[in-house]
Each structure stands twice: as structure tokens, then as C-alpha cells.
Amino acid sequence: MLFFPPEGREHTVPLLPACAAQVAGGLLALMLALTFQSLWQIPLLFAAAQGLAAAGIAALLRAPRWWLAIHLGFVPLIVAARMLELPSWIWPAGFLSLLLVFWRTDRSRVPLYLTNATASAAVGALLRPTPCRVLDLGCGDGGLLLRLARTRPDCHFIGFEHAPLTWAWARLRCRGLRNIEIRYGDFWSHSLHGYALVYAFLSPVPMERLWHKAQREMDRDAQLISNSFEIPTISPLRVIEVADQRQTRLYCYRPAG
Numbered sequence: 001m002l003f004f005p006p007e008g009r010e011h012t013v014p015l016l017p018a019c020a021a022q023v024a025g026g027l028l029a030l031m032l033a034l035t036f037q038s039l040w041q042i043p044l045l046f047a048a049a050q051g052l053a054a055a056g057i058a059a060l061l062r063a064p065r066w067w068l069a070i071h072l073g074f075v076p077l078i079v080a081a082r083m084l085e086l087p088s089w090i091w092p093a094g095f096l097s098l099l100l101v102f103w104r105t106d107r108s109r110v111p112l113y114l115t116n117a118t119a120s121a122a123v124g125a126l127l128r129p130t131p132c133r134v135l136d137l138g139c140g141d142g143g144l145l146l147r148l149a150r151t152r153p154d155c156h157f158i159g160f161e162h163a164p165l166t167w168a169w170a171r172l173r174c175r176g177l178r179n180i181e182i183r184y185g186d187f188w189s190h191s192l193h194g195y196a197l198v199y200a201f202l203s204p205v206p207m208e209r210l211w212h213k214a215q216r217e218m219d220r221d222a223q224l225i226s227n228s229f230e231i232p233t234i235s236p237l238r239v240i241e242v243a244d245q246r247q248t249r250l251y252c253y254r255p256a257g
């Protein structure tokens with residue numbers, strides 16, 4: 001049985017199978033410790049056995065390769081970190097901060113990474129010369145919108161963000177500019193109608209769903225720009241190679257054109 005989503009079914013939630021691999025890894029390590037008593041005495045060794053078992057089980061469940069590294073290191077790193085004897089509030093505080101920044105990445109499958117200044121300028125060059133409205137789907141810290149809004153005071157920029165801390169940070173950064181609106185919430189429930197340019201820097205997972213939404217809702221002459229992630233099976237009208245360090249590619253589409 002496949003617990004981890006194969007290609008094309010990436011929308012399924014990977015958290016449950018990941019937990020299952022961790023718990024099963026723990027049980028296997030316990031069984032091993034009943035045979036080899038030395039595992040009880042050296043916690044890091046026990047944790048390493050658990051990590052190995054969890055990674056092995058995840059591999060059997062066909063987890064993506066980068067998940068195996070997480071399984072391998074998860075419990076051993078917890079045990080190693082506990083040896084540092086840090087104050088106990090550090091752990092819930094760290095968990096809460098990560099949760100508020102990354103929110104439900106396990107569901108959205110879109111983590112936080114940011115558009116750099118060079119790529120922002122390339123996006124700015126794609127804006128029509130007349131006043132228009134621009135939408136950033138998952139605006140992160142608002143950096144892209146801030147740069148665009150400064151160079152194009154005649155345009156109106158709207159960003160949606162669902163991670164609470166990231167949203168609050170973006171609101172704070174953009175509060176001085178009248179042509180930016182940072183809204184809290186899920187961009188999937190917002191219509192793409194009325195925007196000249198919709199920008200997405202997401203992940204491979206939601207691109208097909210985004211394409212269908214864009215085809216239904218975007219205006220005929222509106223552009224959809226995707227940073228780094230192509231829409232499967234759809235040829236972009238243009239691909240812009242940005243001269244930045246990470247060699248960003250901007251895929252340009254006109255979904256309703």
C-alpha cells in the first residue's frame with residue numbers, strides 16, 4: 001500500500017504516514033533494545049536505532065527521499081538537543097514560532113521562501129505601463145509587493161497570506177504604503193478576477209489546481225507569473241531567465257487568453 005503520495009497525488013496529507021513511520025520506528029527500536037540491552041544505556045544509540053528504523057519504514061512506504069533524512073535525524077536530534085540542557089520553555093516556544101511561520105505546510109505543501117530583489121525587478125518589468133491591480137498568492141513577508149509598490153505608485157498591490165506570524169510581519173512592513181493591502185487568509189477562496197497580473201511562488205504541488213482556478217477566474221488579458229514552478233503539461237507563453245544567483249525562472253501564462 002502507498003502511504004506517501006505518488007506523483008500526481010501530492011495533494012494528500014503526508015503527516016499521518018510520517019507519524020506512523022516514526023511510531024513504528026520507535027516500536028522496532030524498543031524490540032531491538034529488548035535483545036541488545038546496551039541500547040537502553042546509551043540514549044543516543046537508542047535514538048539512532050529508532051531513526052534508522054523509521055527511515056527504513058518510510059522508504060518502504062515510498063516516502064520522498066528528502067523525508068528519509070528527516071526520519072533519520074528527528075529523534076536523534078531531539079535526544080542530542082536535550083543534552084544541551086536548555087531551559088524547558090525553549091521547546092514549546094520554538095514549536096510555536098515554527099508553526100506560526102510555516103502554518104499548515106503539511107496541507108498547503110507550500111513552504112516559505114522569498115522572491116529576491118532581482119527577480120522582483122523582473123516581475124516589475126512585466127507590469128503593464130498603465131495603472132493596474134496585482135495579486136501575490138501567498139505573499140510571505142511582503143517583500144516582493146513592497147518593492148513593486150515603491151516603483152509603481154500608480155498600481156494597487158494585494159497579497160494574501162495564511163501563516164499568522166508571516167502575515168503580521170508583512171502587514172507591519174507594508175503599513176506605510178497606501179497602494180499595498182496585506183490580507184489574512186486562504187488565497188484559494190479569493191477570486192482572481194480584476195487583476196492584471198497574478199504572481200505565484202508556490203511549489204509543484206498546487207500548480208495544476210491553480211491553472212484551473214486561473215482559467216475560470218482571470219481576465220482575458222491578465223498574466224499569471226509563476227516563479228520557478230511550471231504548470232504541468234501547459235507551455236508557458238514566455239520563460240524569463242533572471243540573472244540572479246539561484247537562476248530564477250519566471251513562467252508567464254495567459255490562462256484565459
Ligand SMILES: C[S@@+](CC[C@H](N)C(=O)[O-])C[C@H]1O[C@@H](n2cnc3c(N)ncnc32)[C@H](O)[C@@H]1O
Pocket residue numbers: 101102103108110111112113114115136137138139140141142143144160161162163166185186187188200201202
Ligand atoms: C514560497 S512563499 C512566497 C512568498 C512571496 N510570494 C514571495 O515571493 O516572496 C509562499 C507563501 O505562500 C503562503 N501560502 C501557502 N499557501 C497559502 C494559501 N492557501 N493561502 C495563503 N497563503 C498561502 C505560505 O505561507 C508562504 O508564505
